[in-house]
C-alpha cells in the first residue's frame with residue numbers, strides 16, 4: 001500500500017432526492033478532461049449488501065474512525081465524501097450507503113422511484129458488495145444482486161469488489177448451518193465471478209483502509225491504465241544505470 005494515502009474524510013450528509021440530485025447523478029461519472037488534467041477525480045463508490053452485514057460500519061470506520069456495537073438501520077441513502085490519493089491522483093469519493101435493496105434498479109426511473117430504496121446506486125465507478133461471514137444467506141443475496149447488475153448495461157465495467165465482513169468472529173460461528181465455508185465462498189468469487197475479494201472487520205478496523213485504497217486503485221487503473229503508472233515510475237526513478 002505504498003503509493004496510496006488517505007487525505008481527508010468528509011462528514012456524512014443525508015442524500016436529498018430532488019431534481020438537483022437527479023441532475024448530479026446524470027453528470028458524467030468518468031471525469032471530463034479538465035479533471036484528468038488537474039489530476040483531481042470525482043468518483044462514485046456504492047456499497048451494497050443485505051441488512052446488518054456491516055455496510056455502514058465499514059464506511060464509518062474508514063471515514064470517521066468509529067464503530068458502534070448498536071445496530072441503527074440505515075433508513076435512506078446516505079453519502080460520505082472522503083478523499084484519497086492514489087498514484088499521485090487525488091480522488092474525491094462520493095460514497096453511497098443505502099439500505100438493503102430488493103433488486104438492482106434496471107433504469108433511472110426505477111432507481112429514483114419514491115417507493116423503493118436504492119437511490120443513486122447505478123452508474124458507479126466501483127461497487128463494494130458486503131456479506132457477513134456468519135451468514136450464508138447474506139452471500140446468496142449478493143449472488144442474486146450480482147446477476148441483476150450484470151444485466152444492467154451501464155454498470156458492466158465498474159469493478160465489483162466482494163467483501164467478507166465480521167472476520168473478527170470466531171471460525172466456529174461462521175459455518176454452523178453446514179453451508180458454504182468461507183473458503184468455498186472465496187473460491188466462487190475469485191474463480192467463477194473473477195472478482196476481487198477481501199476479508200475485513202469493521203469492528204477491529206482490519207483491512208478497512210486497505211479495502212478503500214484497493215478499490216480506488218482499481219478505478220485508477222481503469223482511468224489511467226498501465227501507461228500512466230509506467231510514466232510516473234519513469235519520472236520518479238532515480239536509480240543509477242550502469243552502462
Ligand SMILES: Nc1nc2c(ncn2[C@@H]2O[C@H](COP(=O)(O)OP(=O)(O)O)[C@@H](O)[C@H]2O)c(=O)[nH]1
Pocket residue numbers: 049050051052053054055056057058068069070071072073074165166167168169200201202203204
Ligand atoms: N462483530 C462484528 N460486528 C459488526 C461488524 N461490522 C458491523 N457489525 C455489527 O453489525 C450490526 C450491523 O451493522 P451495520 O453497519 O449497521 O450494517 P448494515 O445494515 O449493513 O449497514 C451492528 O450491530 C454492528 O455493530 C464487524 O466487523 N464485526
Ligand SMILES: [Mg+2]
Pocket residue numbers: 055056057072073074097098099
Ligand atoms: Mg446501514
